[in-house]
Amino acid sequence: MPTNVTAEYLAAEEEYRNARTIPEKIRALEKMYATVPKHKGTEKLRLQIKRKLSELRKELEKQQAQKKGGGYSFSVRKEGAAQIVLVGFPNVGKSSLLTKLTNADVDIANYPFTTVEPIPGMMHHKDVQIQLVEVPGLVEGAALGKGMGTQLLSVIRNADAIAIVVDLSENPLRQMEILLKEFERAGIKVNKRKPKIEIKRMPSGGIIINGQENIKGELSEIMRMLREERIHSAEITVKEPVTLEDFSDVLDESLVWKRAIIIANKGDAPGSRENYERLVKAYGEKFRIIPVSVKIGANLERVKEALYELAGIIRVFTKSPGEEPAYPPIPMKKGSTVLDVAKKVHKEFAKNFRYARVWGRSVKFPGQRVGADHVLEDGDIVEIHIR
16 A cells, blocks of 8 residues: 555545445545545556445445345336436426426426436427436435435436536535536446547457557556456557546446536526526536526526537438438437438448438538548438449
8 A cells, every 4th residue: 555645545444444334335435536645656546446436336236226126126218319317406396397398297396306206208309309307306325325326327327418407596516516426426427528448359369459659557557457357359449648547447337428418497596696606617617507497487498409419419311312301300429420321211221322412511512422431410411322
């Protein structure tokens, strides 16, 4: 153990040694990770703590599943172009927001825990359907099993993106602090970009690492991590400068990366302006924040637009030669190519693809002829030509 750790770290380490339950161990390890000095000499120690936290998260999830005994669990089948969860404390207005934005039939009351299970609804915007799912109110300790927390967080982990709903009539900074901590405990990386490391497993051939110059750390440590994950043959491509912790995160299958926005509700309440300004000052650089009042219907169209952008989708219209574009458009992920659209239309279109003509923002002139790898933009019209 490094000799220059802080007294706070030593106290947390003692707390970990005395811990008896998984939640107690997780809390102690979080304190250890937060207080360990960050320099090259503690790099391996930080990795060990993160790995142990990952193991405990998986163990806790398994323990919670066994407690349920295979009985009732939360799951919401994905529908529409994308699934976005509405997450927040009890009684922040998630049910009212869902009702205003979708066709969902929701019980609404001015007291906590009105919603007791995830409720889906479909939001129509720009010719696209996006599924919104209201998750019952999260509470502090949710990731450690409190208040059906692990079940609710599994719904959040499986969604495409997160809309965090906070109450401007209360302390929004405290709400964000608790929610982000629960996300981190559950292995949900919010508005953090996944390191650009590609791992392609192979049946044989050993470990091949492309871009070794981008790794800031000992290669032997990388090889140790791979052995621990039972990866013995793979081609690994490191596309940007990364630390050992970055590499560890990519290998950790319990982690997920999610985009998120903040919907700041009850903007009509006394003191809401001051709380909104505090929220923007603290989180404005990391999150897009939309102030609303569901009660008086303020800014709801702006929320729809923000949710549409959060979904990370584009609309692509298809057409046959000499005909008008077909309706409705095909929703595709941002960055999709002409070949992706061809696959979505019919597998034979992709198999026999020759070229396409495109009208829209992604081309220099209308009807431009493009190849299969041409990247499309929102609103583009595609005419596919096959052999």
